[in-house]
Amino acid sequence: MKGNKWYYGWLAFLSFFILLGLGAYFQQFNHGLIETAMRDQVSWGLYISNFTFLVGVAAAAVYLVVPAYVYNFKPIKEIVLFGELMAATAIIMCLMFIMVDLGRPERVWHILPIIGAMHFPASLLAWDVVVLNGYLAINVIITFYALYRKAHGKDYNMQIIKPLIIISIPWAISIHTVTAFLYNGLPSRPFWNAAVLAPRFIASALCSGPALMIIIFQIVRKVSRVDIENKAIFKIGELIAYAMGINLFLFIAEFFKEFYSGSIHLAPMEYLYFGLHGHNSMVPWMWTALFFNVTAFLLFLLPKTREHFFTLNLACVLVIIGVYIEKGMGLVVPGFVPGTLGEIYDYTPTMLEKTVTIGIWAAGAMIYTFFLKFAMPIHTGLLRFVSKENSQ
Numbered sequence: 001m002k003g004n005k006w007y008y009g010w011l012a013f014l015s016f017f018i019l020l021g022l023g024a025y026f027q028q029f030n031h032g033l034i035e036t037a038m039r040d041q042v043s044w045g046l047y048i049s050n051f052t053f054l055v056g057v058a059a060a061a062v063y064l065v066v067p068a069y070v071y072n073f074k075p076i077k078e079i080v081l082f083g084e085l086m087a088a089t090a091i092i093m094c095l096m097f098i099m100v101d102l103g104r105p106e107r108v109w110h111i112l113p114i115i116g117a118m119h120f121p122a123s124l125l126a127w128d129v130v131v132l133n134g135y136l137a138i139n140v141i142i143t144f145y146a147l148y149r150k151a152h153g154k155d156y157n158m159q160i161i162k163p164l165i166i167i168s169i170p171w172a173i174s175i176h177t178v179t180a181f182l183y184n185g186l187p188s189r190p191f192w193n194a195a196v197l198a199p200r201f202i203a204s205a206l207c208s209g210p211a212l213m214i215i216i217f218q219i220v221r222k223v224s225r226v227d228i229e230n231k232a233i234f235k236i237g238e239l240i241a242y243a244m245g246i247n248l249f250l251f252i253a254e255f256f257k258e259f260y261s262g263s264i265h266l267a268p269m270e271y272l273y274f275g276l277h278g279h280n281s282m283v284p285w286m287w288t289a290l291f292f293n294v295t296a297f298l299l300f301l302l303p304k305t306r307e308h309f310f311t312l313n314l315a316c317v318l319v320i321i322g323v324y325i326e327k328g329m330g331l332v333v334p335g336f337v338p339g340t341l342g343e344i345y346d347y348t349p350t351m352l353e354k355t356v357t358i359g360i361w362a363a364g365a366m367i368y369t370f371f372l373k374f375a376m377p378i379h380t381g382l383l384r385f386v387s388k389e390n391s392q
Contacts (some may be wrong), residue, residue, distance in 0.1 A: 003373070006223075010369065014362045021359010024352045025100055033103050036353050041337045041345035046353045047101040049328035050360070053208070054090045054097065056178045056201065056327065058135065060209020061087035062172035063239055070166045075232035079147055081214055082220060083377065084139045085371040087172075090209075091136040091362040100356055124182050131175045138168045143375070177199045189335045191268035198367035200250045201327070206243035208235045211296075211316035218313070220372060225380045234307050239317075241300035244319065248297060250276045251290075268334035269343070280343045282333065284326050292322035 022146055029033045038045045060374035067073040099105050110116040111129055118126040142161050149156040183192035193265040221228040258269040270276050272286045299305045300316035306312055333347050349357075 001020065007373075011366065014366045014369070016084050017358050017362035018366065019312040019359075021356050021362065024359065028352060028356065029105075029320055030098070035350065037347055037350045039347075040347060041339040042333060042347040043345050043349055044101075044332045044336070046111045046329070046349040047097045049332045050357055051097040051101070052179060052201075052331060053324050053328050055132075055176055056205030056323070057212060058087045058090035058094065059172045059176045059202070059205045060213065062169055063206055063210045063236065064213070065165060065168060067174070067235070069162075070169075071236070075229040076235065079217060079228050079232055080228075081143050081375060082217065082226075082372070084143045085375060086213060086216065086368060088136055088139040088143070089364050089368040089371065091132055091139070091175075092367060093360055094132060096358075096360045096363065100360070103181065106136040124178065124185055127178045128182060131171065131178050135168070135175050136170050138164055138171060138342035142168070147375055147378050159298045173202060176205050183331075183335065186335075188340070190265035191335045191337075192331075193225055196250050196254050200254070202248060203243050203247035203250060204323050204327050207240055207247055207293075207319050208327075210240050210243075211319045214316050215313065216368075218309075220376070224372075224376045226376055227380075230307075233312070237300055237306045240315075240319070241306065242298040244293065244300060244309075245280065248293065268337050272330060276344060277338065279337075279346055281346045281348065282330065286330055289322045289330060290327035293326070296322060329380050 036045060061083045064076055064080045068077040068080035074257050100106065102108060111118055111125060113120075113129075118129065120126040120130065142164050145161055146156045177198050180198035183189070184194070184197050214236055217228050217233060220226050222328075255269070258266050267276055271279060272282050274280075275283050296315040296319035299311050299318075305315070336345070338344050
């Protein structure tokens with residue numbers, strides 16, 4: 001895990017924010033969730049917003065797995081391991097966000113298998129525990145088996161990992177589907193109780209996750225000897241364009257249904273885009289997200305802009321921010337508007353919540369940095385393990 005001054009500087013930078021996040025979390029743990037801006041009216045906030053976004057990032061690894069293993073597309077096959085490591089990192093971050101959102105995290109063992117009572121399969125929360133931890137295990141097993149074989153100078157045996165690869169494809173879809181069902185199965189929250197929610201979750205996941213991968217792959221290529229072809233990056237950009245088209249179409253369908261029907265359930269959508277009874281804190285954020293998503297879609301759609309790194313990276317940044325707003329706070333908060341008693345509570349995260357969130361993102365960046373630091377020398381052939389028999 002040795003490196004140059006930039007590597008140690010990067011770790012020091014991340015460590016600073018991790019320590020800040022830990023300090024903020026200890027304050028929250030000691031005093032309770034009253035330290036956050038969450039209340040009875042809005043009981044989910046910034047933590048669950050980030051959880052929802054990161055589940056999508058984890059699911060996006062399927063965009064590399066399918067062309068790499070199913071269609072044997074060599075440029076992407078060379079980098080699929082880095083995508084799977086990113087998926088594993090995203091799941092670990094998801095679990096962190098769930099833990100900090102719990103008022104009594106020491107009781108989490110109640111929902112764990114064997115030692116607790118999961119109430120599986122009746123409980124959707126139990127399904128979420130199964131699919132998230134199962135997907136984490138699948139990605140870790142595949143990547144570390146492949147790296148183990150490469151470290152010994154051997155190709156990995158597809159017959160061994162092929163069943164896991166086949167399982168990982170529907171499993172990637174399932175983690176976001178089950179997460180959508182956690183919202184979807186609440187009939188008293190009409191904004192979430194829509195059949196289009198799960199498809200939109202998956203479509204948006206296949207936009208923001210691969211966009212984040214494109215940026216990370218360019219950084220990896222710049223700071224290491226890993227050969228990542230432009231062809232692979234441009235192909236991922238093309239796949240994002242298809243997913244963005246579907247995501248925007250589903251948004252238009254949902255927007256039309258809500259506003260054309262003009263039913264009583266219009267209130268959450270009206271709150272988001274036009275404000276409701278003077279409460280308009282989310283309005284500028286949602287129109288910004290929509291503008292970013294449409295602009296990014298056009299940049300990804302046109303080959304000329306998709307295959308130029310400045311406009312490609314601009315599109316990636318726009319879609320990451322756009323989906324983060326839309327599927328984060330733009331999804332969670334309006335589900336509680338108006339409240340069960342007709343109240344409208346303008347939720348704004350406290351500095352403590354923001355600090356804990358930044359700390360978890362810094363922890364995720366450090367975990368992925370360590371994953372890459374371990375995987376890149378093996379992937380490029382700089383690191384090989386020699387057995388005693390071969391060394392004699």
